[in-house]
Amino acid sequence: MKRREFLLHGAAATAALGAGSAILPRLAAAAPIDPMDPAVSRDLAMRALEAARAAGASYADVRISGNRSQALGTRERQITFFNDAESTGFGVRVIVNGAWGFAASREVNADEVVRVARQAAAQARANSAARQRPLELAPVEAVPNGRWSSPLEIDPFNVPIEEKVDLLLRANAEALKVTGARFVTSSMNFLRIDKTFASTDGSYIEQTLYRSYPQMNITAVGADGDFQSRASTDVAPRAMGYEHVRDANLPGNAGRWAEEAVRKLTAKPVEPGRYDLVLLPTHLWLTIHESIAHPTELDRIMGFEANYAGTSFISPVSEFLGKFRYGRDFMNIQGERSTPGGLSSIGWDDEGVKPDEYLIVKNGILNDLQTTREQAPMLADWYRQTGKPVRSHGNSYAQNWNVVQFQRMPNVNLLPHPERDVPLDELIGGVENGILIDGDGSFSIDQQRYNAQFGGQVFKEIRNGRIVGDLKDVAYQMRTPEFWNGMDLIGGQGTYFIGGSFFDGKGQPSQVNAVSHGCPAARFRGVNVINTGRRA
Structure with missing residues (x-):
């Protein structure tokens, strides 16, 4: 916007707000x-x-x-x-x-x-x-x-x-x-x-x-x-x-x-130590976003995206794709852009590709990666070995007209239990000494998406299969492979919730994308928990 246009907009907005108007006037298009x-x-x-x-x-x-x-x-x-x-x-x-x-x-x-x-x-x-x-x-x-x-x-x-x-x-x-x-x-x-x-x-x-x-x-x-x-x-x-x-x-x-x-x-401050965690999907979506969705972006893996929030521990591709165990056999991570109301849902991406549904992690093993038309041929050898066609998954996006489109994540979801509708009570019932975490909070993660720390909103103490009270000042530390392989049970469809980010940044110049992550509640064994509160 030119300076004169800015001043005109500012004056018009000020007058409108001063008059209590709900509608800001627009300048006539040139x-x-x-x-x-x-x-x-x-x-x-x-x-x-x-x-x-x-x-x-x-x-x-x-x-x-x-x-x-x-x-x-x-x-x-x-x-x-x-x-x-x-x-x-x-x-x-x-x-x-x-x-x-x-x-x-x-x-x-x-x-x-x-x-x-x-x-x-x-x-x-x-x-x-x-x-x-x-x-x-x-x-x-x-x-x-x-x-x-x-x-x-x-x-x-x-x-x-x-x-x-x-x-x-x-x-x-x-x-x-x-x-x-x-x-x-x-x-x-x-x-x-x-x-x-x-x-x-x-x-x-x-x-x-x-x-x-x-x-x-x-x-x-x-x-x-x-x-x-x-x-x-x-x-x-x-x-x-x-x-x-x-x-x-x-x-x-x-x-x-x-x-x-x-x-x-008045909640009890958490005592640092090892706990079993029951993570509700209002919290777990962010852990998925940071430790699964971002490190499986192919441009990060290839080193094309490095200055803004790092690369990925999944490198080189030949040593991970089809071999790396992300989690147990029941763990399936899906990429898609079709969920109604999903923030990354579209008809076609910004290269004219109709997105497909694909399993990034299949039965616990890294199975595929996020791609664009330019990136898919980089995986040609892998696709030939598996009999898959070389095609983009439709993961190209540009925030606005003035920036070039590049690889952005689709909706990345942890699918619910493949065989039955595991209720939340069953997840809690199998915990002797643990914590339930509801809601996402502050977090940090390293440049390769390997070491991380996550907080939350509401924390409940679990003793002998029952919630016994409130906790506060809780955060857990994790290494991506150990954490996901420590997930011993996931909830069913009845515990499923779709979270997401309205402001997911990437690239230089920086662009903002929006993306949803659906998941059920899940249970993780032996996770290191720290106290984030102030001490006298």
Whole structure:
């Protein structure tokens, strides 16, 4: 945004908020066309592809997208922030002489798409001077007229700001009714992405993605100055509309979360040592994300993704794929992009590939990896040995029009017990000395996703197969292979829950993705637990 536009937006927003208006005025678009109009976007996409071919590209794709994001937050009885932003533009990616080139622009018109396509081709030609081997793309089936949208009942951008703020403030008020609850924050985040993809392979695809994330955090303060918090981790973000906020019922749940925060003030501090853990899926999804989903991204394994949060302990591929035991025989980790409401669910990825469902871990053994069209040929030998076709799993994604697409994780799920619906009581019943952990908390993990430490929200002491009281200041330490091989029982479908991350960062320049992780409750033996509390 140019300085003059910024000042105009700022003045308009200030006037609107001062008048109590729920709608921020938009500036008139400089271009006389709507780039998201299907007829317009198709014409622009075809012009870009034609210009790329004429400039020497052996392959080209174009993404035209418009993003609308909205975030608002409160603390106790006041509004703390509000942001409503839109961004529209396009990016062209090409291969010339076996190397990638990419260029983008926010000026979406017929002349500009031609100029940017030529610029991308020139960049690719320059990059080819330093390439070690020509790019090879896995085959893809052309989709000449594809359309897909996230499930939606209520468009969150049609709900008045006043209604959203009222819901958050009512939730805050309910939490503050609980004696001992002193501080409370609440917020909502929404995103809509309209994207058009076209490629020289013959695909033309239109998709609309929605994401919604309501959340709260409540802090209780004791007379001795101790403070304990409870976040609304049993409300996960979803690729849905405002109906997800409605169904989350923050005002109805706020009192319970506040009471749990207050109970932690008088909970018994955990004694460090070895414990059996029963991890609820509201907690376990994050452990899966960090210690399974990230290290099985092929670009991390190959060393292409290193500066931002490291590489992977799964290297080299030949020593792990088909050989490495991640866990016991009942452990199956699935990659997919089709779960309704899953944050990574789509019709086609940002290379025009229809994602498939595949087992990253099968019967406890590392079985497959996350791939894009460029990455899949790197596993050609493995696919030939197993009789699998060399194809992308559809794991390409770009946050916006102005950044290039690259490998991002799908929904990565720990499947429930393969034979029966194991209840939570059975998991607890087999523990003599242990801890149940509900909700995700602070964590840290090393650059190879091998050594880690995880906290939580609510901790229950287990003695002789029964929950006997509350604990606090709990965190566990783990090494990825030892931890997952120590999982001796998983819950059934009845314990299954889908958690996820609304803000999963990766890449340089940094991009944000959103991803869901479904899992049942699970039991882990002999895990090292530490006390994170303050000592006099």
